Amino acid sequence: MKHNPFRKRTGILPSYFTGREEELNELKKIYQSTKQGVPGHLILYGSKGIGKTSLLLKFQEELTNFDDVYSVRIPLIEGNFEDIYTLIIEKCSDTLDINISHFWEKINLLGINIPLIGGISLSREIPKTSPAIAFEKILNVIYDELDSDNPVLILLFDDLQRIMSNEETMKILSILQNALVELNLKGKNIMFVATGSEDIFYRIQDKLDSAVRIFEPYLIGPLSYDEVCEAINIPIKKQNVSFEEDVLKEIYELSNGIPYYMQILAYNCFDEINEGNKVTMAEFKKASIHSLNILAQREFKVLFSKSTMEERKILCLMAESDETVLSYSYIKYNANLNSEPSALLKNLIKKNMIIKPARGKYKLKNNLFKSYLQNLGINQDTGLINY
Structure with missing residues (x-):
């Protein structure tokens, strides 16, 4: 039985990492600048499934080739301020393999009570001193524990939006900003x-x-067509499997070059390989149905459920149109709406169902979502699903 080299889930490195040379070079430049005493701070942002976490993991992997660099990846959680505050500290101490008793002894000397590891529990109460000052002191202790003459400490925060949901947890970003400025000024790289x-x-x-x-x-x-082909062809070659060129083109078009969608399509195509160890358009058609079912369960159904009847008329118009991008005026006169589409379009953008690529121009978020809507069979006149 052949091993499927593709991934159905996000948040992990693919079996073969391709592209992102410019992004990795930019991260390395900022690292070099930080090492030379001019620290830089970067936020990698983009649509869901675009490969942000994979890029972060790849960068961390490549950092192992550099001397005097210490990286800590912190997958953020949706919690309260104290949960996130503690998570950052404990991730740093665990990842950097700092002697935990020695480390916490220093932290406690600062007057900061954080839960210890090993069953001993102290108060989670944030110290009476300013949290910004406390966090600065904690990072300073961590940095001074690094076993190097000129270390670079790299904090990798994954899913920053998880701490942006309310005013309380968002304080972490402000505190972190102040701490970084102060520590950088003191020569901490x-x-x-x-x-x-x-x-x-x-x-x-x-x-x-x-x-x-x-x-x-x-x-x-998104990835380019050549990068998508490379991400698919190199792993399957090791398995003595091939995808027809038409299949590769369909995967690229349907996925819009988004790695997460590309991986799901390739995964299901691999599961459908024929007796000749090939994937033709016949196998692709079956694989695309499985892929849509996976995505429907994971995100499209929930996404669609958030739309109103009037919004669904717009979605239907976009799904059934041969044009990828529709103008405001075309939507206004062809969607059978009971009101002006401005507010509806704004809501659909906010709900992550459509994109506004230019002034007065709108399109569905991606081609897979378009296929999902086409399969639903929405009635253009009522916004109801035809059963």
Whole structure:
């Protein structure tokens, strides 16, 4: 039985990592700058499934080839302020293999009570001193524990949007910003890299305008056709399997070059290989149905359920149109709406179902979502699903 080299889930490295050379080079440049005493801080942002976490993991993997660098990946959680505060500290101590008793002894000397590891539990209460000052001191202790003459500490925060949901947890970003500025000024070479959703920078700017001055944005785009082909052909070659060129083109078109969707399509295609160890358009058609079922269960059904009847008329129009991008006026006069489409379109963008690529122009979020809507069979006149 052949081993399927593709992944059906996000958040893990694919069996073969391709593309992202520019992004990795940019991260390495910022690392070199940080090592030379001019720290940089980056937020990698983009659509769901674009490969932000994979890029973060790949960067961390490549850091192992550099001397005097210490990286800590912190997958953020949706919790309260104290949960996140403690998570950051414990991840740093665990990953850097700092002597835990010695480390916590120093932390406690600062007057900061955090739960210890090994069954001993102290108060989670944030110290009476300013949390910003406390966090700065904690990072300073961590940095001074690094076994190097000129270390670079790299904090890798994954899924930054998880701490942006409310005012309380968002304080972490403000605290981190202040701590990084102060520590960098003191000659501590600490670099910050985070991943976030498409709208993360607007959300930060809306609530914490000063943070934009320190955290540089970097948009992660889709893979090119050649990169998609490479990501598929190299792993399957090892398994003595081949995909027809038409299949590769269909995978690229349907996935829009988004690695997560590409991996799901390739995974199901691999499961359908014929007796000749090939995937033709016949196998692809069966695989695409399985792929749509997976995506429907994971995200499309929930996404669609958030839409109103009037919004569904717009979705139906976009799904059934031969044009990828529709104008505002075309939607207004052809969607059979009971009101002006402005508010409806704005809501659909906010709900992550459509994209506004240019002024007065709108399109569905991706081709797989379009296929899902086509299969639903929405009635253009009523917005109801035809059963």
